[in-house]
């Protein structure tokens with residue numbers, strides 16, 4: 601959403617990055633991440649959920665493909681969500697689509713606790729959580745041609761031009777995502793930051809393995825609930841842009 605925790609950390613990040621030279625270009629590239637690790641406070645309720653439900657619903661990161669049929673204890677269409685935040689949207693979608701399984705990836709610990717709490721409260725069986733960088737998860741734990749859908753909602757917009765390189769939705773990352781999707785699988789993005797929406801449309805349209813299901817931006821599909829931040833933004837006249845593409 602329009603909150604921008606990364607702006608608090610901007611200067612620290614920038615100072616951390618060594619000057620660009622040929623010798624450190626690769627290293628520098630590897631260090632660019634779409635998130636900064638924030639030391640968020642885990643509430644007692646979230647901690648309880650982590651302790652009690654973590655062993656069943658949190659999948660430890662390992663650099664090998666996950667046996668997802670075994671981890672979900674069934675074979676069902678599988679959707680990957682990147683950066684679920686506090687997990688409210690994830691839980692709502694999972695509850696309304698019990699026939700599908702959802703792998704939620706998020707680095708922020710309080711968010712992991714919050715989603716586990718919702719899983720416990722609502723008795724949701726079709727979510728598994730990975731607390732790790734989504735890029736590495738995609739590279740190592742998700743097999744090629746295996747996903748039926750991808751959700752990325754309100755990824756950090758990285759407002760400042762010099763930080764746009766941290767944005768998730770870039771050609772290389774989208775090519776990686778597409779390689780993990782089955783032919784016919786969908787990718788659904790949403791953002792409330794116009795400049796990022798334009799970048800998303802440009803990058804997805806330029807990926808030859810994807811086709812747009814809409815003429816430009818898509819209407820919000822019924823399965824994506826309107827979040828409270830979004831409702832507040834819409835009241836203030838801010839826009840929200842959805843994009844819905846399919847793998848050819």
Ligand SMILES: C[S@@+](CC[C@H](N)C(=O)[O-])C[C@H]1O[C@@H](n2cnc3c(N)ncnc32)[C@H](O)[C@@H]1O
Nearest residue numbers: 601634635683684685706707733734753754756
């Ligand atoms: C602005 S928040 C949006 C959260 C949620 N999707 C929503 O709509 O409210 C973006 C989230 O993406 C997470 N994130 C960013 N890059 C990530 C990555 N590479 N892997 C996993 N999580 C990431 C951040 O920790 C943050 O919680």
